[in-house]
Amino acid sequence: MRPTTETELAEIVTAATAPVVLRGGGTRRIGEAAGDVLETGGLSGVVLYEPGALTLVAKAGTPVAEVEAVLAAERQRLAFEVPDLRGLLGRGGVSTIGGVVAANSSGPRRVQAGACRDSLLGVRFVDGTGAVIKNGGRVMKNVTGYDLVKLMAGSHGTLGVVTEVSFKVQAVPEVEATLRCEGLDARGAVAALAVAMGSPFDVSGAAWTPADGALVRVEGLAGSVDYRAAELMKRLGAGWHRVEGAGHWRAVRDVSGFAGREGAVWRVSVKPSDAPVVLGALAPVMRDVVMDWAGGLLWLLVEDATPGAVVRAALPGGHATRVRGAGDGPVFQPEVPALARVTAGLRAKFDPKGVFNQGMMV
Structure with a gap:
């Protein structure tokens, strides 16, 4: 239809x-x-x-x-x-x-x-x-x-x-600039990205991958970007340098580093400070990670056979969604009973016949 x-x-x-x-x-x-x-x-x-x-x-x-x-x-x-x-x-x-x-x-x-x-x-x-x-x-x-x-x-x-x-x-801003620091582990990256996000310099991207290192983006008028980028590098310390082009951000945005690779993909939302804890707990089954939103969003490539319960048990809080891979258990994070009742009530109101995407978000 x-x-x-x-x-x-x-x-x-x-x-x-x-x-x-x-x-x-x-x-x-x-x-x-x-x-x-x-x-x-x-x-x-x-x-x-x-x-x-x-x-x-x-x-x-x-x-x-x-x-x-x-x-x-x-x-x-x-x-x-x-x-x-x-x-x-x-x-x-x-x-x-x-x-x-x-x-x-x-x-x-x-x-x-x-x-x-x-x-x-x-x-x-x-x-x-x-x-x-x-x-x-x-x-x-x-x-x-x-x-x-x-x-x-x-x-x-x-x-x-x-x-x-x-x-x-x-x-569309006049220019954008990316600051990059290789060699940081997840914990060091989260700490550095927190400094960038806590600054007054209007950061528009804060990410990390094991391959590319930590990334911070600023956008705007050329003079403003030059000033903010320079000030951010002072705050972030040694090892940071400016790179041009949007390729790093397209790769983070599209999680393109996982394309064509074996393994299940999970999208995990947590407090940024909890990101290193999650990554440490899942290290035995993890193949790769893309950290976005200063640590608040984790894209995880894990072994295919990893049970969903193992992924969710690694979270101190937040929620995990299985984006790719057969796996076991629900695709979306199970709702707590109070929230599940609200969800059921909304569905009964907006879709009383139960015709739309039944079973999709379970």
Whole structure:
């Protein structure tokens, strides 16, 4: 099923009596669900773009590349740095902007600009009864009542079919600079990245990998970047130097170092100070790691046979999601009972027939 209008989509959902699997471009889905496939790729196109107001509205099936090209023509961009996970997951296809919202997919710039949900101004979606719901709008601070915009971001298609999204966007900075230090272990990197993030120099990226070392990014006007980069290097100490180009950040964003390699991939969110603890506990089964968000996000490549319980037992707090690999146990972090009751209540309200991506987030 591939509707080309919101009305056609609503009619399909209204008539549905069995589960359906929602799919945009199929490039970033994790978890499994059974049922007939309902594609949103037919709902495509940029509906409104006002560069002066830093606002863009697009239908859910619009390719991310198309959105980025429209913005680039005016030297603007999506603030949250959309990851391209096709290499990591071994998939082809075309990533859609609705899929990005459904996964709340966010890259290294989240430490400065927030996640995908923080750039969302409004959303339209079809709920499980076939009703078309609109929440938010095209300007900031106009949401009253329940903030369904934030609720839909990261819901993985379990509450409704997103049909249209509106974003605040930002100007592309004049220059960017990356500071790099090789030779730091995870604990040393977390300490250094904490210094950078605690500085007043508006860091827009803070990451570490065993191969590339620690990375810190600043962006803006050339004079400002030169000053901030120099001051940061003074604070960070010996071993840091400035490098140009965005290649390091694309590799962190897309976790491209794991592409084509054997092993299961886990996405782990923890307090940055806990990152070295997690890595130490999983050292016997770990093959590689990408640390983003100053240690708050860990991408782990572990041995295929590693039980999910072992990964989650290594976390002092936070949550772990199995992104790639068969494994055992649930894909998503099990919810505590109180939160599970809230989740069940939301699903009963928005999808009373139980047709959307059943079993996806368990």
